[in-house]
Amino acid sequence: MTSTTGHQPRLINLPVQGKTLEGNPLGDPSLRLMPVYLPPSYDDKKRFPVIYLLAGFASSGASFTNYSFMTPSVPEIAERLIGERTMEETIIAMPDCMTRYGGSQYVDSAATGKYETYLVEEIVGAVDRNLKTLPGREHRAVAGKSSGGFGALRLAMRHPDVFSAAACHSGDMAFDLSYRPNFPAAARILERYNGNIAAFYERYFASPKPPQGEFALLDLLAMSAAYSPDRSRQAPENMRLPFDPETAETIEEVWQEWIGFDPVQMLQGEEHRLALSSLKLLFLDCGTMDEYNLQFGLRILTRELRRYGIAHRHEEFMDSHGGTSYRYKVSLPALALAIRA
Structure with a gap:
């Protein structure tokens, strides 16, 4: 410094x-x-x-x-x-x-x-x-x-x-104003990986620098891990998304967990x-x-x-x-x- x-x-x-x-x-x-x-x-x-x-x-x-x-x-x-x-x-x-x-x-x-x-x-x-x-x-x-x-x-x-x-x-x-508008962008990125979160992380962690244009998904996955964890799954898929990856529609049950934060x-x-x-x-x-x-x-x-x-x-x-x-x-x-x- x-x-x-x-x-x-x-x-x-x-x-x-x-x-x-x-x-x-x-x-x-x-x-x-x-x-x-x-x-x-x-x-x-x-x-x-x-x-x-x-x-x-x-x-x-x-x-x-x-x-x-x-x-x-x-x-x-x-x-x-x-x-x-x-x-x-x-x-x-x-x-x-x-x-x-x-x-x-x-x-x-x-x-x-x-x-x-x-x-x-x-x-x-x-x-x-x-x-x-x-x-x-x-x-x-x-x-x-x-x-x-x-x-x-x-x-x-x-x-x-x-x-x-x-x-x-x-x-x-x-959150309705700050997180929800990013659902479509995150869904578009995840679609490149056929909806496979593990595949996304594998590429992200293996890249010499963060892949360009994929921050929206990285951010929402981290928020999902914080706000809607899934105890039944192993990392890096131990989270429930608040949106449908195919349509980007809000999954209300999960979204309500987010809203609690x-x-x-x-x-x-x-x-x-x-x-x-x-x-x-x-x-x-x-x-x-x-x-x-x-x-x-x-x-x-x-x-x-x-x-x-x-x-x-x-x-x-x-x-x-x-x-x-x-x-x-x-x-x-x-x-x-x-x-x-």
Whole structure:
């Protein structure tokens, strides 16, 4: 990583042995190395709050640390903001919840593994045991973009005892608008393989680079593994698709399982509304040109949040879905302030 500030952010790789991931259906490793950003005064005799930053689909914690020209990494963003005194000193933990399918959606699934449990119990526990943290929900936040934003919002809804602030950047929501429009594209790709999911994966994994134009199917297969696993089948076919591969029509029984994960639908549950109401900060944003229609989903969600009187911060900006890591310059200082000592 090359710093744009002249000062190298301090990073460590914290090993986290996931007992909950042992024997997972995909044979993915249970021992993960998690990049962690440590603030400048970490060596002083003080403790720090923690932001858990979740990567999007096909990315992992290490993705936040990669150098890219004109695009500072998350540790560089934090280092600069702290140096400018516009952000409180905070530990940033970047979990590895990657799977062979490209991502876990940070849920417990019979098709991939117990990644929700791994994150809220084992990762949080490892950070508190090994680092100079201010323990307790009051000093923890969860954030992410795209699938990571979905994960952050859903975890905040389900684990108010663990997190007291959350930020969701362009997170998956309003599944009717964001996922269902891609059913025909995924069906067209699967037809090239005669409907054979195993054949698709065999070619995908064997290719020297991802096959061009097949991401829509890869994405929906991973979502199927997360939201509608099939215990009766072996990987890589241990999932039920929410659409008919021949006609692209929605399979309503499976689709209803997916809908149960939709943050917009989850908000109808009183326990989830109470969880969000308990947050010190709920930050939500999305680009106005998002290719997955997530700006519309966010507007639906915030309308419901207003209806229920749940405090939140809603922002929109003129951009598409990708290449928006600069938005962390807005959310990270706000989260750090909310969970400071």
